Amino acid sequence: MKPAQEAPPASAEDRRRWIALAVVLTASLLDLVDATIVNVAIPTIQRDIGASYSAIQWITGGYTLAFAVGLITGGRLGDIWGRKRVFQLSVLGFTVASALSGLATDPEMLIVARILQGLMAAMMVPQVLSIIHVTFSPEESGRVYGLFGAISGIGAVSGPVIGALLVEWDLFGLAWRPIFLINLPIGVAGLILGHYYLTESKAPHAVRLDLVGVALASLSLLLLVYPLTQGREADWPVWSFAAMAASIPAFVVFVLHQRARIRAERTPLVELSLFKIKSFAAGIAVQLTFGTTFGLFSLTGALYMQIGLGWSAIHAALTSLLFGATMALSTNVAMRKLMPKYGRAVLQAGALLMIVGLLGYYWVADSKGTSATTWELAPVLIVAGWALGMIMAPLMSAVLSNVPFQHAGSASGLTNTVNQMGMAIGLGLASVAYFTVVDDATKADQASGAAFVDGFANTLWWVIGGMVLAFLLMFALPSLRPDPKASEPEPASDDVSEPAH
Secondary structure: OOOOOOOOHHHHHHHHHHHHHHHHHHHHHHHHHHOOOOHHHHHHHHHHHOOOHHHHHHHHHHHHHHHHHHHHHHHHHHHHHOHHHHHHHHHHHHHHHHHHHHOOOOHHHHHHHHHHHHHHHHHHHHHHHHHHHHHOOHHHHHHHHHHHHHHHHHHHHHHHHHHHHHHHHOHHHOOOOHHHHOHHHHHHHHHHHHHHHOOEEEOOOOOOOOHHHHHHHHHHHHHHHHHHHHOOOOOOOHHHHHHHHHHHHHHHHHHHHHHHHHHOOOOOOOOHHHHHOHHHHHHHHHHHHHHHHHHHHHHHHHHHHHHHOOOOHHHHHHHHHHHHHHHHHHHHHHHHHHHHHHOHHHHHHHHHHHHHHHHHHHHHHHHHHHHOOHHHHHHHHHHHHHHHHOOHHHHHHHHHOOOOHHHHHHHHHHHHHHHHHHHHHHHHHHHHHHHHHHHHHHHOOOOHHHHHHHHHHHHHHHHHHHHHHHHHHHHHOOOOOOOHHHOOOOOHHHOEEEOOO
């Protein structure tokens, strides 16, 4: 006779879900780290493989460009082929691309490898949010998105720190190469654990990939992102403005094509019906504005510390840890404690607090010049980090809160694409808000450090203006306070699942 008591299956299943979450969050961390880790190694890479400044720009920008272009398609592929399958393939591709980057013998090979990395990340990242969305119930979303936000905070600042340490240590005489090779054991571990603990899921109905939509979406994004990436280096020629202008009609054609597919009852690349969901449409508008603002701030802030203040990469990265660590703590508090009680007000309070932190940052930059210290910047970094934690994960939760399970991949892909597009626009605005001031100061024979400080101080007014706009747009969001009647998860039949292998 069998024992009267056995461990309930739900306990084992619960453990499997949390291990699966650890796997996908680790993959998300890989992307966040790799997007920034290369920056501190640029001088070493340039000397080692003889890369030109143009090549260096593509080594850093090629990843972001490929990532932005491929995100919508990556999300849809998960819906069609299965989120676990696409996740596993993309982790494998990302690991291979990391190996190729670490073994690159010339700039061209490194550029191609970095672009491949970006494309694989574009397939991988949408699956992270999709797998979370279909694995955990709405009641658990606060805790799960809190962890996601914490990982985002860690990843945002750990890349430069890890990169600086690996370059300084010069492991096995490999100089900069370990910044890419470190991904190999992590990627292999992710593949093994993902195979055993991830559960397959996909859209409930058989669909085909909209290849024409892929081409139109990629063209629209390229016409905007490419000139933003290359325009300043080429001294903003006519073609750069023509390309950016052409992105608008290209986008209109894309939308018309999506509508035509919907009328023909064929699966579109982007579910336009998502924009009928108030939380999604309003959240996308806020996210684009916020992404643009944060992109401008993150780039110019790094240059301010390393060139303006003359700090080493490690000094700047360790100081920035105050920002990331505070953000991670704030995210957890915001998602688990504040959002259930106050909803949208948490986001708005975060935006207002961020404005306060940015004003403090401006005071330090303007009054202290090139002599600002870590201790003087610490209070404003803590305030800004706490504010960011009240915005990033809650905003992501707001955007996806009412999205049907079967469109989770498309929605998360579009959400990440909008965020990356905002970052790209922010980088483009740096040419006007930042580098124009730097160039003018340099022409006036001002010391380079002081010029970069003045450029950052000027940029902060642009960033503050962006945060004010984001705050105003947040009024278009729904209250986001949980409705007990809407807390029931959708029936299991809405999503096709297979047991983990």
